Amino acid sequence: MACHTVLPLLFLLFLLAMAATADDVAPGPTTPPPELNLTNILENGGQYTTLLRLLNATRITEQITSQLKNSYDGLTFFAPNDNAFTKLKAGTLNALTDQEQIQLLLYHVLPRYYSLTTFQTASNPLHTEASGPGGMYSVNVSTSTTSPLVNVSTGVVDVPISSTLFARFPFAVYSVDDVLQPPQMFGSSHKAFAPAPGQAAAAAGRQKGVPKSDVAAEPSEAVEEPEGSSTNAAAAGRGIAVWLTTVIVLGGMALFLNLLVSA
Structure with missing residues (x-):
């Protein structure tokens, strides 16, 4: 009986984790900055x-x-x-x-x-x-x-x-x-x-x-962030999201196997 109750919950948790990972790992295309001319x-x-x-x-x-x-x-x-x-x-x-x-x-x-x-x-x-x-x-x-x-x-x-x-x-x-x-x-x-x-x-x-x-590197109101800084931050965030998702999925699978053995 316990297995029938836990299985749907684990499956739902797995789907939610995969959806969150997909959003973080595959962001929509960004428009590159125009060439300075x-x-x-x-x-x-x-x-x-x-x-x-x-x-x-x-x-x-x-x-x-x-x-x-x-x-x-x-x-x-x-x-x-x-x-x-x-x-x-x-x-x-x-x-x-x-x-x-x-x-x-x-x-x-x-x-x-x-x-x-x-x-x-x-x-x-x-x-x-x-x-x-x-x-x-x-x-x-x-x-x-x-x-x-x-x-x-x-x-x-x-x-x-x-x-x-x-x-x-x-x-x-x-x-x-x-x-x-x-x-x-x-x-x-x-x-x-x-x-x-x-x-x-x-x-x-x-x-x-x-x-x-x-002298030339002093920040001012007209200076943009150095190219690539926002990209690196986004990549770090996606890496953390993937790691958390992996931990959740593996933990759920371990719990599921434990329940099967106990049953």
């Missing part, structure tokens, strides 16, 4: 025709896309709008060789992700991806608590970040109203490229105790 970001901005033409001609967009797929630190890109290029002297771009145009564009790329917040702890100078016989080309940044929040200095031009086109780790794109001009290519119009003593001391104070390698 500088061209799309600039086209959505609506005022970057000249920049897009240069990026396509030099194939810098392909290089940036490749780097974003393989970079742990991310990238930051300063995007001069069409008005910025009109401020250049007539014939400036045409006078540059193909290689110089590439270096000019790479001068607008920082090999780390910087939110507007993490710029405040950045240690000058910030190396860009452009380089020459003298080494890496660099820029300086200064920050403020009022608008504009961040100002970029090359030694030739000083330009504030006018707007944020995209800022989510690992990629940040900021609009600027001037083309960033490296002094190695355009000559220095003033000696403001090196920070003033007071600015250097303030930057050192802000940076004290913060390793340089952590």
Whole structure:
């Protein structure tokens, strides 16, 4: 009689455990994140025709896309709008060789992700991806608590970040109203490229105790969780569910066999 009572209960328990396991082990398909595409970001901005033409001609967009797929630190890109290029002297771009145009564009790329917040702890100078016989080309940044929040200095031009086109780790794109001009290519119009003593001391104070390698990794409101973290957590949860289900089923089978022997 005991066997007839316990068998339906064990069978029901087994079905419930299997249903719970199926839900945890085989979740529905998820939509992969869209590929970060500088061209799309600039086209959505609506005022970057000249920049897009240069990026396509030099194939810098392909290089940036490749780097974003393989970079742990991310990238930051300063995007001069069409008005910025009109401020250049007539014939400036045409006078540059193909290689110089590439270096000019790479001068607008920082090999780390910087939110507007993490710029405040950045240690000058910030190396860009452009380089020459003298080494890496660099820029300086200064920050403020009022608008504009961040100002970029090359030694030739000083330009504030006018707007944020995209800022989510690992990629940040900021609009600027001037083309960033490296002094190695355009000559220095003033000696403001090196920070003033007071600015250097303030930057050192802000940076004290913060390793340089952590500047780009500092979390902010625009930074997403590192790719794969949520997947690992879900996998761990599914593993626990499968283990519990196995324990329940084996325990039920042991009880069932014990009852059979006792009967």
